[in-house]
Amino acid sequence: MHKRNESVLEIRDVSKIYKTKGAFFGSSGKDVTALNRISLDIFKGEIFGLVGESGSGKTTAGRLIVGLEDVNSGEILLDGSEIVGLRGRAQKKFRRKVQMIFQDPYQSLNPQRSIYDTVSEPLKIHRIGDASTRKDLVRETLQSVGLSPPDDFLFKYPHRLSGGQRQRVAIARAMILNPEFVISDEPTSMLDASISAQIFNILLEMRNRLGVTQMFITHSLAAARYLCDRVAVIYRGNLMEVGPAEEVIRNPKHPYTQALLDAVPKFGHDRDAKRYGSLLIKDRDVDKDAGCVFFPRCAVAHEDRCGRKQPGLAQLGDGHFVACFLLEAMHEA
Numbered sequence: 001m002h003k004r005n006e007s008v009l010e011i012r013d014v015s016k017i018y019k020t021k022g023a024f025f026g027s028s029g030k031d032v033t034a035l036n037r038i039s040l041d042i043f044k045g046e047i048f049g050l051v052g053e054s055g056s057g058k059t060t061a062g063r064l065i066v067g068l069e070d071v072n073s074g075e076i077l078l079d080g081s082e083i084v085g086l087r088g089r090a091q092k093k094f095r096r097k098v099q100m101i102f103q104d105p106y107q108s109l110n111p112q113r114s115i116y117d118t119v120s121e122p123l124k125i126h127r128i129g130d131a132s133t134r135k136d137l138v139r140e141t142l143q144s145v146g147l148s149p150p151d152d153f154l155f156k157y158p159h160r161l162s163g164g165q166r167q168r169v170a171i172a173r174a175m176i177l178n179p180e181f182v183i184s185d186e187p188t189s190m191l192d193a194s195i196s197a198q199i200f201n202i203l204l205e206m207r208n209r210l211g212v213t214q215m216f217i218t219h220s221l222a223a224a225r226y227l228c229d230r231v232a233v234i235y236r237g238n239l240m241e242v243g244p245a246e247e248v249i250r251n252p253k254h255p256y257t258q259a260l261l262d263a264v265p266k267f268g269h270d271r272d273a274k275r276y277g278s279l280l281i282k283d284r285d286v287d288k289d290a291g292c293v294f295f296p297r298c299a300v301a302h303e304d305r306c307g308r309k310q311p312g313l314a315q316l317g318d319g320h321f322v323a324c325f326l327l328e329a330m331h332e333a
């Protein structure tokens with residue numbers, strides 16, 4: 001469906017470290033490594049899933065890509081141009097191209113502003129159109145996210161809308177500038193399953209009809225399988241496995257991906273269900289952080305090797321990458 005090697009977004013060896021303040025006067029803070037030397041390519045027209053548990057660094061990745069925060073090291077390129085440090089016109093141009101939809105539609109919309117004000121604001125900021133063309137564009141966009149007829153919504157305020165309707169408004173606001181790349185960060189985790197399915201279908205439409213490249217952030221492999229062409233599994237800021245969604249979910253190679261699949265209710269047929277048992281019941285004691293980040297919890301780890309060094313991503317098959325010494329050893333054998 002999409003041309004494989006045309007990258008819209010390139011993430012090159014990106015790290016993000018948060019310095020936290022100590023709890024008391026004089027006590028020094030602890031550094032939190034939210035992302036550790038991440039590299040990813042996102043191809044034109046695909047929906048790329050970033051999957052991981054709470055605190056794994058997913059939102060941080062999104063915030064870095066849209067420029068809400070700066071990297072500590074590494075680079076992020078959109079259409080081949082570095083996005084870090086953009087100022088003035090170049091920054092404004094970039095902001096048109098990349099948009100983010102947040103998890104909580106109750107917090108991401110300003111309660112004091114009507115739907116029309118919210119959705120048309122980006123047009124004003126970027127000085128696009130006059131009052132009448134803006135109104136037409138807002139109507140058209142509301143219609144495209146299923147808020148129909150649009151005139152019923154234009155002058156309502158967020159408190160009059162349901163959670164699903166609010167998330168549609170947030171999508172409309174993100175879409176009105178015709179962006180090239182959209183990140184949605186757990187866009188349905190506050191919504192019921194049936195409403196989530198509708199939101200997923202809007203995201204699919206955005207890709208199918210408008211060709212918008214997307215990053216979809218989720219803790220759910222089942223959601224990623226439904227929506228995404230490729231996925232990356234991230235654990236404590238480290239990439240563990242990257243590959244075609246179907247392949248990673250049917251044939252997970254990393255013990256951590258397997259543990260994630262053990263944790264979710266099985267979808268599809270029971271005969272597909274496997275238990276991998278790759279998670280230790282009780283974490284292993286490790287005295288230093290030198291090894292694989294998953295080593296303390298990994299039931300199949302090699303005591304010596306996995307505790308001493310961090311594995312890098314190695315390619316197993318076509319576009320399927322895994323950071324695990326056990327697989328490296330199998331591959332070499």
Ligand SMILES: Nc1ncnc2c1ncn2[C@@H]1O[C@H](COP(=O)(O)OP(=O)(O)OP(=O)(O)O)[C@@H](O)[C@H]1O
Pocket residue numbers: 018019020032033034052053054055056057058059060061219
């Ligand atoms: N502003 C901040 N200051 C300090 N630490 C932060 C900050 N933002 C995030 N972190 C830490 O960075 C790590 C990654 O956080 P992040 O929000 O990216 O995770 P996440 O995968 O989005 O989690 P969730 O699924 O709960 O949304 C966590 O340990 C978090 O506590």
Ligand SMILES: [Mg+2]
Pocket residue numbers: 058059060185
């Ligand atoms: Mg998050």
